[in-house]
Amino acid sequence: MKTKRLEAPGGIFRYLFLLPAAVIYLSVIVFPAFYSFYLSFFKWNGINPNKIFVGFQNYIQLFTQDQVFLTALRNNIIWIVLTVCVTVTISLLLALLVNQQFKGRTAVRGILYFPYILSGVMVAIIWSWVYQPQLGLLKGLMDAVGIANISTAWLSNPSTALLAVFFAALWQGVGGPMTLFLAGLQTIPADLKEAAFIDGASKIQTFFKVTLPMLRETLVIVLATQIIASMKVYDVIYAMTGGGPANSTQTLSTWMVSQTFTFSNFGMGTAISTIMVAVMMIIIVPYVSLMSKE
Template structure:
């Protein structure tokens, strides 16, 4: 025992914390910093030198890029849809599956199944279902004599984004459902029983007992849905690649396209920064709220 305890524990802390921290800093934090740096540079990924470009990349994406605002608008629409529909449907399912009904374990498993499937596989599946000639949807419509409703689901710019969203919805509902189910476990059963004995109907119990108790869960579900929606990349890439005519382009995908396909790392960086700033603007208040809640308990 020659080593002083303090040094010893420092060394141990280093051993324990080091690997995770180093990997995290190098491969996650540094790229995040680098994306800011890149956004002020002009670089094609080829040259050894990255030239300083000032604000020109930002100026370009905000004023000249014919796709940026489309992608921005789509990202906003997508986010709003993602925050409303999957959580709402997830809540309904969770309430239903929280009742003691026959086979609810199986039903839960079924609803959750799409969540564990690779988004790229979901994209491939749905792309096939949307096939205008032989796909599921148009075949069904034809079978029911509804030829008038047949669409080029992914080829018509007016509906393509929503077609993709339906696939995303199908995949995401189970996620919200599970979180709400967890939240429902926390709803005090005594309170529910008491309310019922007082003559409260199902709806009233739900409105005045269950819903308030789910407030924390709801916040978490909404924030997670929002963050997940900003990550939507695979499913768009796999279903339309941003087409037709870039009408389903999203910020994350457009940043990727600029950087890795057009090889303009500066513009790609600037687009990424816009998305990062939006994300941080949402995340920071949320983290502070979580911390307050933690210390509050």
């Protein structure tokens, strides 16, 4: 009888097993998210017990008076575009490369994936030395090919700093999506490619007509995760430039942290975090919904 009661539809015992996970999820994710949204309507320094209700003033001020916020929003959009166009493309090309049969491909896979397991701060330290104007690796390579006269102050020049940091993040970030693409490629039946070759299709035609359509589900996952990561990018930027020079590399994450903990403006910081979530939902939800329907 006890066994039947445990297995009966609508029995309470099944929900008790979900309770620990539900409590953790609500307390760690749901409640902090709603509380941050609540704080975005106040002016508060994080210490004073009295919060001043300002309504949507924090949001209005961000879009009308805060030029750094607009720069950070633009930089995030640029970062997303570069990630989708460059990081995802290079990851797919590398996955196609290491999916081929050649000697030492396991070692090549490990080498390409290795930067992905490094912390963002470690990557920032490595690439800060690469970009070092006098003794850096890039300066040495430029001297070797005879273009030493080109400016090498990559991280201190507002016009090049964001791209310089992005290439550091690119070096670290291609390993993750490459592995996902590789897993997707290995699920494609070889018979499909062989049939395409028999029908006279070239390698390029086979890629676009067979390989790419078969990678649709993997592509959805890769693009969604990469866009989310692009919106949250923080550590490599903070460690390499701190948002400078002249706030040229600020992103929503770095500016949110600065507003919250440097300037003790919790209302403005949580407003930025709410905008980040809204932007991610505007991009991700329609994309995933459309791809799922197709």
